[in-house]
Amino acid sequence: MFILIIFLFSFPSLMRDTPPKLLQPHGSPTKEELRKERRREANRKCAQRKRKREQEAFQELEGSVAKLRTEVQLFHEELTRLHKENKELDEENNSIQEEISKMHGMELSAKFVISYAVDEV
């Protein structure tokens, strides 16, 4: 029996959900034993609730992490899209600028031709 108790104490996880009667080898329990037993039971329940709360908090955090990962992924996709759009607008701007300088050049030539023609008259 002593060996059994030693064995149980070396593996607290075995004792955690084991009915406490196993730990009382003989006789009817004294008031002190009953009080200690109630205390143990209350502690056990308390620890159980604490584990449950911790598990719930952990699951909530996991949920938040998953949500944030999705958000980061979406922001990343949006950033890539905006980069691409910016590049396209930049190219469009460049070709418009090119068009403007061509027209400016043509305007200058036309002015030159006109002024030349006017001078000739």
Ligand SMILES: *[C@@H]1O[C@H](CO)[C@@H](O)[C@H](O)[C@H]1NC(C)=O
């Ligand atoms: C468009 O191109 C011109 C000439 O290269 C540049 O000065 C201007 O800042 C550009 N506009 C934008 C919005 O990038």
